[in-house]
Amino acid sequence: MKITQIASALYRIPPLRPRKDAIQEFSAMELLLAEIFTDDGLTGVGYSYTIGQGGKAAKVLLDEDLVPCILGEDPSNVERIWQKMWWRIHAVVGGISPVAMAAIDIALWDLKAKMAELPLYKLLGGYRDQISVYTTEGGWLNMSLEEIKEEAIKAVEEGFTGVKLKVGKEDPLEDVKRVREVRKVIGDSIKLMVDVNQKWTSTEAITRGKQLEEFNIFWLEEPLPHDDVSGHATLKAHLTVPIALGESLYTKQAFKAYLEQNAVSILQPDVGRVGGITEWMKIAALAEAWNLPIAPHFLMEIHFHLAAAVPHALFVEYIPQLDPVLEEPFKIKKGIFQLPQTPGHGIRFDKSKLKIYQVL
Numbered sequence: 001m002k003i004t005q006i007a008s009a010l011y012r013i014p015p016l017r018p019r020k021d022a023i024q025e026f027s028a029m030e031l032l033l034a035e036i037f038t039d040d041g042l043t044g045v046g047y048s049y050t051i052g053q054g055g056k057a058a059k060v061l062l063d064e065d066l067v068p069c070i071l072g073e074d075p076s077n078v079e080r081i082w083q084k085m086w087w088r089i090h091a092v093v094g095g096i097s098p099v100a101m102a103a104i105d106i107a108l109w110d111l112k113a114k115m116a117e118l119p120l121y122k123l124l125g126g127y128r129d130q131i132s133v134y135t136t137e138g139g140w141l142n143m144s145l146e147e148i149k150e151e152a153i154k155a156v157e158e159g160f161t162g163v164k165l166k167v168g169k170e171d172p173l174e175d176v177k178r179v180r181e182v183r184k185v186i187g188d189s190i191k192l193m194v195d196v197n198q199k200w201t202s203t204e205a206i207t208r209g210k211q212l213e214e215f216n217i218f219w220l221e222e223p224l225p226h227d228d229v230s231g232h233a234t235l236k237a238h239l240t241v242p243i244a245l246g247e248s249l250y251t252k253q254a255f256k257a258y259l260e261q262n263a264v265s266i267l268q269p270d271v272g273r274v275g276g277i278t279e280w281m282k283i284a285a286l287a288e289a290w291n292l293p294i295a296p297h298f299l300m301e302i303h304f305h306l307a308a309a310v311p312h313a314l315f316v317e318y319i320p321q322l323d324p325v326l327e328e329p330f331k332i333k334k335g336i337f338q339l340p341q342t343p344g345h346g347i348r349f350d351k352s353k354l355k356i357y358q359v360l
């Protein structure tokens with residue numbers, strides 16, 4: 001079988017609700033879609049994203065530099081194709097290049113699962129048939145105290161395993177109050193995570209982390225800038241709350257640095273940012289070797305498969321941002337997602353709904 005054509009498109013989908021954290025605003029989901037066609041008629045669909053900037057650059061990189069080097073390849077040679085893409089653009093490696101690679105890599109895995117007539121999670125390992133979810137949608141920093149309390153109560157009623165709150169207000173006491181009040185309304189058995197989005201300095205994080213520890217925090221996410229590995233190691237030694245991070249890391253080598261310095265407790269790789277499933281599975285294997293759990297960042301629709309494929313995934317992050325452009329929104333029941341049994345990843349984009357958002 002040979003790859004005959006790769007069609008890409010970029011869509012700008014507005015956020016389902018205003019989403020702000022301590023350092024940025026999610027201004028739009030730039031969805032980069034790649035569809036791979038083959039000479040025997042099978043197709044694979046892949047995608048990646050940005051939170052509002054850089055999508056056009058990623059699409060041009062994909063079209064101009066990645067597509068020409070893989071046309072004619074056998075699509076089942078996913079590792080070979082991933083390596084070809086990586087070395088083709090390695091001199092400009094950064095945030096944009098793995099985003100471009102991810103759309104193609106995910107399409108290749110979708111295609112491979114269809115060839116094998118298996119749901120993607122079974123092709124990748126097949127550890128479980130369902131996975132639980134936690135929600136971030138009710139905890140954005142721009143929401144009022146009343147709003148986050150209401151959303152937390154709703155999340156518990158709907159059966160979510162956990163809720164995540166953004167923190168990083170200018171006044172530390174305001175963070176403490178928001179976390180305390182939400183813990184009060186959700187009770188002790190629901191997991192509560194807090195996410196700093198890299199806002200704090202190392203010393204600030206020790207003080208502010210200690211202030212939050214008493215509320216039985218399941219993890220403290222991205223307390224420091226993503227490249228401050230030693231800062232995270234120091235912080236981890238000072239706190240009892242587990243440190244989670246990974247959404248701002250783009251390679252297995254970046255994760256390795258954190259593991260070697262004992263600077264992280266829970267890994268959060270994002271398949272759209274690490275160059276796709278090929279690299280995500282290697283990062284998952286690294287985590288397993290260090291006996292650390294993983295909890296993927298965002299892109300729940302594809303991460304359901306990856307989390308179900310491996311033994312050490314905790315749960316998946318609920319942000320249903322693709323709902324407006326899918327043929328059918330994903331159904332979560334009582335905080336649990338049942339994996340589909342159709343071949344491939346089963347994410348069916350509705351081209352007519354996507355059309356209104358197309359920018360390139």
Ligand SMILES: [Mg+2]
Binds near residue numbers: 195197221222247
């Ligand atoms: Mg985060």
